Amino acid sequence: AQSVTQPDIHITVSEGASLELRCNYSYGATPYLFWYVQSPGQGLQLLLKYFSGDTLVQGIKGFEAEFKRSQSSFNLRKPSVHWSDAAEYFCAVGPTSGTYKYIFGTGTRLKVLA
Amino acid sequence: EAGVAQSPRYKIIEKRQSVAFWCNPISGHATLYWYQQILGQGPKLLIQFQNNGVVDDSQLPKDRFSAERLKGVDSTLKIQPAKLEDSAVYLCASSSIPGRGANYGYTFGSGTRLTVV
Numbered sequence: 387a388q389s390v391t392q393p394d395i396h397i398t399v400s401e402g403a404s405l406e407l408r409c410n411y412s413y414g415a416t417p418y419l420f421w422y423v424q425s426p427g428q429g430l431q432l433l434l435k436y437f438s439g440d441t442l443v444q445g446i447k448g449f450e451a452e453f454k455r456s457q458s459s460f461n462l463r464k465p466s467v468h469w470s471d472a473a474e475y476f477c478a479v480g481p482t483s484g485t486y487k488y489i490f491g492t493g494t495r496l497k498v499l500a
Numbered sequence: 501e502a503g504v505a506q507s508p509r510y511k512i513i514e515k516r517q518s519v520a521f522w523c524n525p526i527s528g529h530a531t532l533y534w535y536q537q538i539l540g541q542g543p544k545l546l547i548q549f550q551n552n553g554v555v556d557d558s559q560l561p562k563d564r565f566s567a568e569r570l571k572g573v574d575s576t577l578k579i580q581p582a583k584l585e586d587s588a589v590y591l592c593a594s595s596s597i598p599g600r601g602a603n604y605g606y607t608f609g610s611g612t613r614l615t616v617v
Binding site: 430491493 | 540542543544545608609610611613
């Protein structure tokens with residue numbers, strides 16, 4: 387069955403500390419991979435996406451993610467977290483052809499301590 | 501470009517009442533999606549339209565949920581009658597014609613938060 391697992395429901399980091407949010411997926415073939423961020427009361431904003439090529443992708447707001455095929459993972463990282471990064475983060479996968487039907491993980495809520 | 505517009509932003513209804521949500525996608529986007537996001541969960545696709553035709557409604561509870569996109573532009577999602585478990589944020593998203601590469605992906609609206617009491 388196709389699924390996306392975000393094992394950390396909540397993560398708390400201090401401002402300025404580094405961050406890594408984990409994402410593992412189960413899919414029939416290598417999918418397209420995405421990270422979205424959702425601030426309270428807002429829709430989802432695309433942070434970055436992986437289609438092919440370089441397995442380290444850069445996104446907005448200083449985020450990056452690394453695709454590891456052997457581990458079926460697509461972890462999100464940021465070297466120095468800002469208080470404004472506090473939000474919920476969703477990993478998603480989608481097929482490489484056909485429709486854009488995404489499967490989302492359950493999300494990781496990030497809290498940033500001043 | 502203008503984003504995906506949704507209304508209302510919030511709605512509180514009693515169980516067994518009906519409710520409707522409206523979505524206006526990005527101009528020119530052929531594909532429109534409705535997602536349900538229950539608190540503490542990731543969004544779940546309810547229905548996908550390509551122009552005014554339904555592509556996927558396999559997870560839409562058809563006994564109470566309905567959706568339409570009559571002219572291939574804006575869309576309405578209806579719940580009748582509502583149940584307590586329908587309390588969620590309903591997100592609309594749109595995309596250009598499905599393809600590959602840089603254009604792959606879609607834009608979400610801010611959502612409608614529904615509370616059923």
